[in-house]
Amino acid sequence: MKERIFIGVAWPYANGSLHLGQIAGAYLPPDIFARYHRAKGNEVLMVSGSDQHGTPLTIKAEQEGKKPGEIAAEYHQQFLDSWQKLGISFDLFTSTETANHAEVTQDIFLTLLNKDYIYKDTMSQPYCPQCQRFLPDRYVEGTCPYCHSSGARGDQCDKCGQPLNPAELIEPRCRICGATPQFKDSEHFFLRLTEFRDRLLDWVKQQSHWRPNVLNFTMRYLEDGLKDRAITRDIDWGIPVPVDGFDNKRIYVWFEAVIGYLSASKEWAKSSGDSEKWRSFWQGDVKSYYFIGKDNIPFHTIVWPAMLMGYGDLNLPYDVPANEFLTIEGRKLSTSQNWAVWLPDYLSRYDPDPLRYLLSINMPETGDTDFSWREFVRRNNDELVATYGNLVHRVLTFVYRNFDGCVPTPGKSDSRGQALIDKAKDTFDTMDNLLYRCHFKEAIRSAMAVAHEANRYLDEKSPWKIIKDDRQAAADSLYVALVVISHLKTMLYPFLPFSSQKLHELLGFDGNIEDYGWQPHLPAPGQKLLPPQPLFSKLDEGLIEEETARLGQVN
Ligand SMILES: [Zn+2]
Numbered sequence: 001m002k003e004r005i006f007i008g009v010a011w012p013y014a015n016g017s018l019h020l021g022q023i024a025g026a027y028l029p030p031d032i033f034a035r036y037h038r039a040k041g042n043e044v045l046m047v048s049g050s051d052q053h054g055t056p057l058t059i060k061a062e063q064e065g066k067k068p069g070e071i072a073a074e075y076h077q078q079f080l081d082s083w084q085k086l087g088i089s090f091d092l093f094t095s096t097e098t099a100n101h102a103e104v105t106q107d108i109f110l111t112l113l114n115k116d117y118i119y120k121d122t123m124s125q126p127y128c129p130q131c132q133r134f135l136p137d138r139y140v141e142g143t144c145p146y147c148h149s150s151g152a153r154g155d156q157c158d159k160c161g162q163p164l165n166p167a168e169l170i171e172p173r174c175r176i177c178g179a180t181p182q183f184k185d186s187e188h189f190f191l192r193l194t195e196f197r198d199r200l201l202d203w204v205k206q207q208s209h210w211r212p213n214v215l216n217f218t219m220r221y222l223e224d225g226l227k228d229r230a231i232t233r234d235i236d237w238g239i240p241v242p243v244d245g246f247d248n249k250r251i252y253v254w255f256e257a258v259i260g261y262l263s264a265s266k267e268w269a270k271s272s273g274d275s276e277k278w279r280s281f282w283q284g285d286v287k288s289y290y291f292i293g294k295d296n297i298p299f300h301t302i303v304w305p306a307m308l309m310g311y312g313d314l315n316l317p318y319d320v321p322a323n324e325f326l327t328i329e330g331r332k333l334s335t336s337q338n339w340a341v342w343l344p345d346y347l348s349r350y351d352p353d354p355l356r357y358l359l360s361i362n363m364p365e366t367g368d369t370d371f372s373w374r375e376f377v378r379r380n381n382d383e384l385v386a387t388y389g390n391l392v393h394r395v396l397t398f399v400y401r402n403f404d405g406c407v408p409t410p411g412k413s414d415s416r417g418q419a420l421i422d423k424a425k426d427t428f429d430t431m432d433n434l435l436y437r438c439h440f441k442e443a444i445r446s447a448m449a450v451a452h453e454a455n456r457y458l459d460e461k462s463p464w465k466i467i468k469d470d471r472q473a474a475a476d477s478l479y480v481a482l483v484v485i486s487h488l489k490t491m492l493y494p495f496l497p498f499s500s501q502k503l504h505e506l507l508g509f510d511g512n513i514e515d516y517g518w519q520p521h522l523p524a525p526g527q528k529l530l531p532p533q534p535l536f537s538k539l540d541e542g543l544i545e546e547e548t549a550r551l552g553q554v555n
């Protein structure tokens with residue numbers, strides 16, 4: 001039976017380029033998942049967009065003397081370009097700067113307000129007497145009360161990682177003009193999160209299929225108790241508060257960005273010509289998955305579900321498979337210190353599939369994993385090229401030259417060959433089970449085990465040696481290899497879409513590999529092959545030193 005799968009993907013801040021930590025954490029996993037489900041014939045809607053609000057963006061705009069919208073538009077374009085090159089197959093990648101998103105956000109705000117899940121209260125906010133404005137947390141700097149380093153911000157100390165609020169800073173100052181801020185009362189709206197604690201706790205207790213890190217983190221958070229949270233700010237960049245007298249305030253970004261999943265679905269429905277179509281992914285029998293990095297867990301397992309419960313009539317998340325972090329060359333990734341590998345930089349010099357391969361087989365699913373250029377070259381040369389690529393290339397080349405460019409006709413099958421084909425077929429079921437539960441690392445490993453096995457089989461059978469004496473025996477083992485290779489192209493398709501499509505064509509199949517479905521496609525005897533080309537290329541070891549030296553330098 002066809003299933004319906006909604007895939008929400010974390011919204012990247014449009015204030016900087018994407019880096020490999022984000023790709024491994026939140027962007028590659030949903031793409032693998034979406035491609036797998038689409039190949040299964042399931043209906044998939046995968047959406048995300050750039051988060052174009054928030055103070056990190058306005059600060060960057062001020063530093064560069066631009067408007068926040070200009071910066072956001074530049075990065076949005078860059079994101080779209082990166083998705084296309086890396087093959088991240090969103091059904092819609094929009095932004096929080098659309099009229100549709102503002103409308104959907106204001107509707108949720110007003111509905112929660114009418115149901116008394118949002119209320120008005122005053123809070124004390126830093127105010128700069130010189131700039132004559134309220135200062136968002138990040139606009140206040142000072143000395144950290146915990147580690148006493150200077151340059152701590154009103155929301156966090158980067159040195160010791162302690163979350164802060166502006167009132168805690170020693171010698172606070174306005175980061176625009178340097179004046180000492182005063183504290184003034186300001187009226188704001190609050191989300192009554194406390195109201196949802198029991199309902200959330202009951203709901204979370206039923207989610208035994210969640211990853212243990214996500215489940216434990218969420219339970220701890222709920223057991224510690226929830227606090228109502230302010231959802232408006234004294235800023236002028238963002239979505240207007242739809243209430244009179246709040247012209248100088250905006251809806252705060254953490255409340256608004258999660259609504260993007262819903263607004264993007266509505267935008268997708270409108271552009272498909274059926275504006276009610278979004279309902280089929282938000283109501284009734286649908287599983288909703290949210291792919292995020294672990295720093296985003298509470299927003300997706302507590303805040304967003306609470307908002308959905310309050311609003312009513314929309315599905316709660318089915319799973320939130322948050323990943324752990326990717327370190328770079330053994331060090332914590334840091335964008336401010338430029339200790340990162342930037343995606344556009346990578347894509348300007350290398351192919352997408354080797355990166356997708358490394359980040360899949362080394363995915364930070366249950367613990368942090370490390371990216372190093374040495375590992376990148378090793379995985380590419382020893383696994384993609386030597387194990388999989390050479391298997392494909394030597395078989396296709398030999399068959400092409402010795403069998404008139406066509407799939408040979410097998411005679412009787414030998415038991416060793418049949419066992420290999422059976423193993424490949426069984427691997428579909430193994431992978432099915434793993435992919436369905438978002439165990440991507442194990443899934444790709446089981447496909448690679450089949451490639452290993454096929455190499456061993458060919459080494460034993462040595463069709464290149466026996467063809468002179470027994471052409472049929474050579475044809476038999478080569479046919480077995482072609483069948484297994486054809487299985488591999490499908491099994492690896494969610495992970496390596498570009499090379500799988502290429503292999504699909506080299507094997508003489510037409511059209512899009514995804515349309516052939518998640519199942520074995522047997523090459524027909526006599527089927528015409530395309531002239532062989534290697535799927536992957538070997539990388540020069542010299543790049544390890546070069547690339548490592550660039551770390552911390554490029555942006
Ligand atoms: Zn500190």
Ligand SMILES: [Zn+2]
Pocket residue numbers: 128129130131132174175176177178179
């Ligand atoms: Zn100031």
